[in-house]
Amino acid sequence: MNGKITKTIAIECLRYDPQTDAAPRYQTYEVPFTDEMSVLEGLQYIKDHLDGSLTFRWSCRMAICGSCGGMLNGVPKLSCESFLRDYYPEGVRIEPLNHFPIQRDLAIDQSDFLLKLRSVKAYLIPEAPKPVGEGTFLQTPQQLDDYYQYSKCINCLLCYAACPQYGLDRDFTGPGALALLHRYNADSRDAGKAERMELVNADEGVWGCTLVSYCSEVCPKGVDPARAVNQNKVESTKDYFLRFVAPRRSK
Amino acid sequence: MQVIQSDVVIIGGGGAGLRAAIAACERDSRLRVALVSKVVPMRSHTVAAEGGAAGVTRGDDSLQYHFDDTVSGGDWLCDQSVVEYFVAHCHEELVRLEHWGCPWSRQADGNINVRFFGGMKVPRTWFAADRSGFHILHTLFQTSLKYPGIKRYDEYFCVEVLVDDGRVRGVLAIEVATGEFVVFESPAVVLCTGGAGRVYRQNTNAGTVTGDGMGLAFRAGVPLRDLEFMQYHPTCLPGTGILMTEACRGEGAILVNKDGYRYLQDYGLGPLDPWPRVKAMELGPRDRLSQAFWHEMKKGRTIATPQGPAVHLDLRHLGAKKIHERLPLIAEAAHTFSGVDAVKEPIPVCPAVHYTMGGILTNVRCETPLPGLYAAGECASVGIHGANRLGSNSLTELVVFGRVAGEQAAHFALGAPRRAGSVLRQAQPTADRMLAMLRNEQGERLAVARDEMRDSMEAGAGIYRTKEGIEETCRKLAELRERYRRGIRLDDRGRAFNTEWLTAIELGNMLEVAQALAHSALERRESRGAHMRLDYEARDDVNFLKHSLACRRGEEPPRIDYMPVTITKSSPRARVYGGEGKQAVLT
Numbered sequence: 001m002n003g004k005i006t007k008t009i010a011i012e013c014l015r016y017d018p019q020t021d022a023a024p025r026y027q028t029y030e031v032p033f034t035d036e037m038s039v040l041e042g043l044q045y046i047k048d049h050l051d052g053s054l055t056f057r058w059s060c061r062m063a064i065c066g067s068c069g070g071m072l073n074g075v076p077k078l079s080c081e082s083f084l085r086d087y088y089p090e091g092v093r094i095e096p097l098n099h100f101p102i103q104r105d106l107a108i109d110q111s112d113f114l115l116k117l118r119s120v121k122a123y124l125i126p127e128a129p130k131p132v133g134e135g136t137f138l139q140t141p142q143q144l145d146d147y148y149q150y151s152k153c154i155n156c157l158l159c160y161a162a163c164p165q166y167g168l169d170r171d172f173t174g175p176g177a178l179a180l181l182h183r184y185n186a187d188s189r190d191a192g193k194a195e196r197m198e199l200v201n202a203d204e205g206v207w208g209c210t211l212v213s214y215c216s217e218v219c220p221k222g223v224d225p226a227r228a229v230n231q232n233k234v235e236s237t238k239d240y241f242l243r244f245v246a247p248r249r250s251k
Numbered sequence: 252m253q254v255i256q257s258d259v260v261i262i263g264g265g266g267a268g269l270r271a272a273i274a275a276c277e278r279d280s281r282l283r284v285a286l287v288s289k290v291v292p293m294r295s296h297t298v299a300a301e302g303g304a305a306g307v308t309r310g311d312d313s314l315q316y317h318f319d320d321t322v323s324g325g326d327w328l329c330d331q332s333v334v335e336y337f338v339a340h341c342h343e344e345l346v347r348l349e350h351w352g353c354p355w356s357r358q359a360d361g362n363i364n365v366r367f368f369g370g371m372k373v374p375r376t377w378f379a380a381d382r383s384g385f386h387i388l389h390t391l392f393q394t395s396l397k398y399p400g401i402k403r404y405d406e407y408f409c410v411e412v413l414v415d416d417g418r419v420r421g422v423l424a425i426e427v428a429t430g431e432f433v434v435f436e437s438p439a440v441v442l443c444t445g446g447a448g449r450v451y452r453q454n455t456n457a458g459t460v461t462g463d464g465m466g467l468a469f470r471a472g473v474p475l476r477d478l479e480f481m482q483y484h485p486t487c488l489p490g491t492g493i494l495m496t497e498a499c500r501g502e503g504a505i506l507v508n509k510d511g512y513r514y515l516q517d518y519g520l521g522p523l524d525p526w527p528r529v530k531a532m533e534l535g536p537r538d539r540l541s542q543a544f545w546h547e548m549k550k551g552r553t554i555a556t557p558q559g560p561a562v563h564l565d566l567r568h569l570g571a572k573k574i575h576e577r578l579p580l581i582a583e584a585a586h587t588f589s590g591v592d593a594v595k596e597p598i599p600v601c602p603a604v605h606y607t608m609g610g611i612l613t614n615v616r617c618e619t620p621l622p623g624l625y626a627a628g629e630c631a632s633v634g635i636h637g638a639n640r641l642g643s644n645s646l647t648e649l650v651v652f653g654r655v656a657g658e659q660a661a662h663f664a665l666g667a668p669r670r671a672g673s674v675l676r677q678a679q680p681t682a683d684r685m686l687a688m689l690r691n692e693q694g695e696r697l698a699v700a701r702d703e704m705r706d707s708m709e710a711g712a713g714i715y716r717t718k719e720g721i722e723e724t725c726r727k728l729a730e731l732r733e734r735y736r737r738g739i740r741l742d743d744r745g746r747a748f749n750t751e752w753l754t755a756i757e758l759g760n761m762l763e764v765a766q767a768l769a770h771s772a773l774e775r776r777e778s779r780g781a782h783m784r785l786d787y788e789a790r791d792d793v794n795f796l797k798h799s800l801a802c803r804r805g806e807e808p809p810r811i812d813y814m815p816v817t818i819t820k821s822s823p824r825a826r827v828y829g830g831e832g833k834q835a836v837l838t
Contacts, residue, residue, distance in 0.1 A: 017745065017747065017748075018747075019745060019747050020745070036490065036557070036558070036588075047698075047750075047751070048696070048697075048698035049696075049698065051742055052696075052697065052741055052742030052743050052751040053742045053743035053745075053749075053751065055743075055748050055749075055750055056750075057290075057294075058458055059290060059294050059296070059457040059458050059459050060294075060296065060298060060299045060457040060458075061457070061458070061493065062299060062491075062493045062494075062584055062588070063583075063584070063587065064298050064299055064382070064385055064580070065293070065294045065295075065296075065298045065457060066293065066294065066298075067290070067294045081587050081588075103428055103748055104747060104748035107748060110291065114291065114405070117393070118396045121396075122396065123351070123352065123393045123394050123396055123397050124350070124351055124352035124394070126350070130350055132343050132346050132347055132350070133343075135346060136346050136349040136350075136355075136362070136363055137349065137350070137361075138360070138361030139357055139361050140357060140359065140360070140361045141356075141357050141358075141359060143361070144354060144356070144357055147354070148354055151354050151386065151389070152382070154293075154298075154385070155293050155389075180393075184352070187352065189350075190352075
């Protein structure tokens with residue numbers, strides 16, 4: 001904190017320690033703040049000066065590591081790029097990201113997403129192994145553009161917190177992992193699409209999506225997972241039209 | 252206490268750790284590789300690197316040029332045999348990242364595009380927009396998912412390297428979620444834990460960059476080399492220290508003081524024209540640029556902002572298209588964190604602590620003096636950065652030496668005999684000491700001691716240093732270590748997901764690393780690269796063309812020893828930038 005402090009704001013945090021608490025509760029802290037202070041800095045102030053037991057994740061402070069997502073007044077956001085001034089004077093309520101088990105306070109269990117990332121084969125599967133001595137693949141700026149947007153996913157999981165379908169059915173692969181699946185399918189260097197289509201077509205694949213598109217709205221990096229999912233619905237339809245379209249549409 | 256058997260344990264899941272894990276698996280797919288990280292790998296600080304990774308690529312570039320730029324950039328404190336190995340292996344590792352899917356920026360014909368960075372004779376920086384570290388990290392992480400031999404232990408915090416009879420036996424870690432202790436028993440351990448920038452206050456580094464591995468190695472008896480060389484990045488947002496990549500200047504941005512004057516011409520980086528010009532003005536090296544800022548500040552020619560003095564980084568003449576295409580993250584960050592539209596206004600910037608040039612002593616095979624212990628990446632001092640790292644050498648370092656460390660550790664593990672006797676005997680005393688921290692009823696708040704350390708480092712071991720200033724910092728650090736021993740009183744007494752506890756353990760590492768840094772700085776009575784002494788303004792090759800080695804002496808301050816620098820083909824000369832050099836063609 002550098003500027004002159006003249007105001008305080010109420011930060012209400014969900015507290016929950018599964019080891020000792022029967023149920024989550026809320027605790028409010030009065031935090032002095034300046035205009036340039038992020039919500040994350042507010043949480044850090046609490047941890048440093050008021051209550052060292054408040055638990056949350058953070059790291060880069062510049063919206064690239066994906067650690068510090070939370071529900072800010074009910075909206076999934078990165079706390080490092082949200083500012084206390086925007087919640088003044090009413091205050092802000094911070095809860096862990098929706099739809100994930102709580103590990104402690106604001107820290108959620110992200111292991112489900114990590115398993116899904118592996119399951120969608122989010123890595124390049126080339127046609128044939130290419131010796132390093134042969135140099136790089138050629139890829140034009142246009143070909144790069146075809147997938148680049150989807151490669152910007154920082155795995156912050158805000159889209160999962162925004163996804164009503166994931167809230168209902170944890171088996172649904174979900175927006176982030178499906179966007180990364182599409183990122184590799186759309187890469188000119190990749191030949192793994194056929195392997196991934198199995199997952200795209202499955203119950204927990206793209207057809208689980210009910211097209212609410214809130215995932216794209218909350219994405220802090222403009223990845224637009226809803227668009228990725230939709231493009232794969234087209235692909236899935238092409239491949240398996242008769243078998244899949246009719247039953248899933250009724251959902 | 253749970254004991255997990257592994258062949259290779261890697262601590263840290265950033266660029267170096269992931270590359271090491273993949274290399275170990277590729278060396279022998281039967282090896283059990285444990286990747287232990289205090290954060291899920293894609294949260295590691297590699298993610299925040301912006302500009303790019305150096306590798307000789309163009310026809311008009313050469314390994315000799317890359318070598319020369321690196322050695323002169325490092326003010327002749329690089330180990331030249333290691334630099335030779337490094338420059339020869341950069342390109343292949345960047346190609347390998349490309350084969351794994353890294354979305355490098357391209358030329359129209361589909362070939363890799365390269366850009367200029369400071370201190371470069373020819374452009375050789377591969378970049379993925381200005382999210383190069385992010386893409387390298389995610390490419391490595393996602394690629395690592397292919398290897399069944401890599402078993403990840405995400406959010407396990409390593410607290411000790413276990414040593415028995417002069418050899419590594421494994422590590423002791425805390426599972427963050429439960430607070431339970433876990434021993435990873437293994438003949439080979441690779442430290443890839445990143446730098447120690449957080450011992451300072453104003454910082455480009457993530458909160459996780461707390462010198463853990465340096466502290467671990469130091470306590471295991473391994474010296475820390477050249478720690479006095481701490482890089483200040485010249486262009487960061489005042490207050491937060493958020494990085495505005497050097498690629499801004501590589502793309503043509505300029506630096507001006509409060510009078511709109513390109514002040515770098517007053518500090519041996521001019522003349523202004525022809526411009527842009529290689530290794531001149533804004534394309535000078537980081538140490539020189541940060542030092543020039545300090546002088547401007549002393550002359551009262553900086554701009555006062557609520558977050559402190561600044562100069563202006565002006566991108567406006569690049570135009571909206573180039574800014575959004577080449578520097579999208581910068582435009583976004585300047586807007587979010589400074590409220591500045593980089594297309595329309597200059598960005599206020601100042602120097603902030605950025606990179607730890609020194610670190611755990613290793614040779615070119617990434618071996619530390621302790622058999623079985625390896626180190627790679629920012630936590631290591633393999634010998635390529637000398638007294639000042641050139642921008643874009645460190646991302647390449649992660650993959651070049653991450654691979655070496657993984658292969659060497661795998662090789663060592665395959666030949667290592669299994670040790671008899673329980674490893675728990677080594678682990679128990681540390682575990683008891685850690686648990687005692689939770690019961691401590693005396694002592695001060697964690698943040699108080701931490702902030703005093705940071706302010707003291709900033710004051711005494713900053714861009715310019717004096718004997719008196721560093722001595723005061725050394726005194727303060729000794730006092731803080733004593734206070735730390737007396738106790739930090741934690742609010743949080745449970746074991747499960749107790750981040751206050753882990754932060755207190757980090758502080759223990761940081762105090763020792765800070766002390767090693769300050770004492771190394773005190774003893775180096777010369778100015779070289781990023782280590783500038785107002786009381787010894789010249790470089791002194793007679794007495795100080797040598798590496799410092801901070802050696803641990805328990806509760807006492809470290810002893811500072813020295814070792815020779817390896818010089819193969821480039822004898823120390825004056826470091827010259829600016830001048831009427833070749834005009835640079837920015838693409």
